[in-house]
Amino acid sequence: DAGVIQSPRHEVTEMGQEVTLRCKPISGHNSLFWYRQTMMRGLELLIYFNNNVPIDDSGMPEDRFSAKMPNASFSTLKIQPSEPRDSAVYFCASTIGTGEQYFGPGTRLTVT
Amino acid sequence: QQQVKQSPQSLIVQKGGISIINCAYENTAFDYFPWYQQFPGKGPALLIAIRPDVSEKKEGRFTISFNKSAKQFSLHIMDSQPGDSATYFCAASGFGNEKLTFGTGTRLTIIP
Secondary structure, eight states, X not given: OOOOEEEOSEXXXXXXXXXXXXXXXXXXXXXXXXXXXXXXXXXXXXXXXXXXXXXXXXXOOSTTEEEEEEEXXXXXXXXXXXXXXXXXXXXXXXXXXXXOOEEOXXXXXXXX | OOOEEEEOSEEXXXXXXXXXXXXXEXXXXXXXXXXXXXXXXXXXXXXXXXXXXXXXXXXXXXXXXXXXXXXXXEEEESSOOGXXXXXXXXXXXXXXXXXXXXOOOEEEEEEO
C-alpha cells in the first residue's frame, strides 16, 4: 500500500496566483480530510469528505479556498488568489469509518 | 466545547526518563482519544488510542491514562529515547463522528 499520496511536495508561488494541491487517498478509504499546519495555529481541519461528498467545510478560511473530490481516488484543494498568509504545510488524510486517520507527507506551500 | 487543551507546549526530558503530556476536554460526547506522533517533514501518524471504557492502555513504552470524571487523558513515554523526539498531538472525536479535534501539540526533545 502506497499510503496517502500528495503532490506537489513543495510549492512556491507569488501572491495572487492560483495554487492547486492534490491528494490520492488510500484505496478503500471512504473519508478524506484536508488540514493546514502552521506554527501559530497548529493543525487545523479545513474540510472533510465522506464518500466524495463534503460533510464539514467550516474550517475553510474564506472563499479563496475551495476543495473538490470528483471520485474516490482523487481530491484537490485550490487557493485562488493565494496570499502570503496562506503559507503553511497542507496535509491530506484518509480513513475508513471512525478509526485511524492516515496522513500524507504534506505539501509545503510558500506564497511570496 | 469542541476544544482539546494540551500541555505542555514543549518538553525536554533526559534519556531514560519518563515523558508526560496532558490533555483535557470539555465535550462529554467524545469517546475516542488518539495520540499522534509527528517527525519533522512528515505527516502525523497514529501512536496509540483509547476509548473511555478503560482507564489505561499500554503499548510497549507508551501508555495512555484516561480519567473520565476529570475529562483528562495523558500520554506517558517510559524510558524515553532520543528517537522519541517529535511533536505529539492528542485528539478526540465523538461517537460515529470521523472528525478529530486536535490539541495544539507538544514538542518533545529527549537529551542524552
